[in-house]
Amino acid sequence: MRSIWNGTISFGLVSIPIKIYSGSEERTLDLDMLDKRDLARIRYKRVNENTGEEVEWKDIVKGYKEDDSYVVLEKEDFDKANMKKSKTIDIEEFIEEKDVADVLFKKPYFLEPQKDGEKSYNLLKNALKDTGKLGVATFVMRAKENLSLIGVYKDALVLHVIRFADEIRDPADLKLPDTKVSKKEVDMAKSLIEQYTEEFDFEKYKDIYNEQLLKIIKAKRGGKKTKVEKFESKPTPAKDLMAQLKASLDKKKKKKTAS
Template identity: 35%
Template sequence: MRAIWKGALTFGLVNVPVKVYSATEDHDVSLHQVHAADGGRIRYQRICELDGEVVPYQEIDRAYDDGERTVILTKSDFASLPSERSREIDVVEFVPSEQVDLLTLDKAYYLEPDSASPKAYVLLRKTLEQTDRTAIVRFSLRQKTRLAALRVRGEVLVLQTLLWADEVRDAAFPSLDESVRISAKELELSASLVESFSSDFDPSAFTDEYQQELRTLIDAKLEQGDALDTSATFGTHEESDAGAEVIDLMDALRASVERSRAARKNDASSESDPSATKSVKKSASA
């Protein structure tokens, strides 16, 4: 990984020099646009409306237009802003971790200690762990003032930017204003369904099926060209009724609980009897 920013975490008189790294990356297959008629690559150009010339990126500035006047802001103008020059991540407050709304969490970054001794870094990490607190911090990055949550992930401090309060929309749906009566039996069956799906979350157990299928499609087209029969590659598509409206909620809950329990029972018997799994695979391949 390559550090994208260097600065210091500050709280009180304590200063913790750190390097900042992007904690996530996109795993999507990289695609570009082409002309459907001849396969020619589609490229975008930045063209000046006044002279019609293509403008290199390094010659582009930004502007604000209030409807009557236009103000051009140069790269030097942005660099002159006090917050942009700051290389500090200031701790504003320490809050109970459960008070940080998951809806507001945005981009995540890893922080690495950037000093001869990581003692201050480790001290802050252990303090957050022991107090079950999250540090709310403020800093500037890429011409924006950011609010972020500083928390612990394993042995590392993670900085996760937060959306500002006015960036989160209120959800006001008229359909939820109506009084809805939930019976005790419905709630009991719903809780049973939740219990039947209960498990410890393991992110590595899940894969991006769409990206896997897309890679399979690309490999098949590279091998067979446009003559590819997608039904032979992926099978025929069957319409799902998963989105159909549930007419009888109680019947749907009961059926869902029974199906989930049966599936869990089959999985458990397969794990306890490897030969059963083999026989299933053989019958499937046959």
């Protein structure tokens, strides 16, 4: 397996360098688009709309249109928007799993009744809501069979597309460590998790990356240089683990006292 992201995951003052791998794979048939007259494959070309000539990938850049002109963005501009978030998965708090609505972590489709289906729609909705159950269903969409769960979200029936078992990759292919961790270290980490545990309120999480990227675009448009946020994350050495856990707990306690 090839990693798709390299960086750091952190909680408190503990930093762990990681690689991310895709945990699933598609099972769709590889179908080509053909010309029905002679079954020749259809190819897409990247064409300059002014000259009509094909453009090579190396000559293609991304740009943000403002008024009648473009601001061209380089790869480093996307990192500048938030250097830390481009390199770090920062755990801000821990929550109870039951507090997270399914709609947040699965691919959702909301369901609306058609004419004469209103009563049976409400019947299923109310029954699922009262029992706390989810319906398991399979259906075909866009030439692909889907496994799904049907539940209730904000007074509407919602369908979550989930994976078939054979679409989930085996994590046995990962090089996982067998390093021993002491009970004292685990207990300290559990205390840290408890200190960071709060009731989940997803309204307080805002997507600030696009806002920061727009600032860079406006600065480039005005011919100004943006100040690069320097960020470097180093793995927490094994010998410093307890000290960093303790410092994290102290920091959180001080923050709670101050508020």
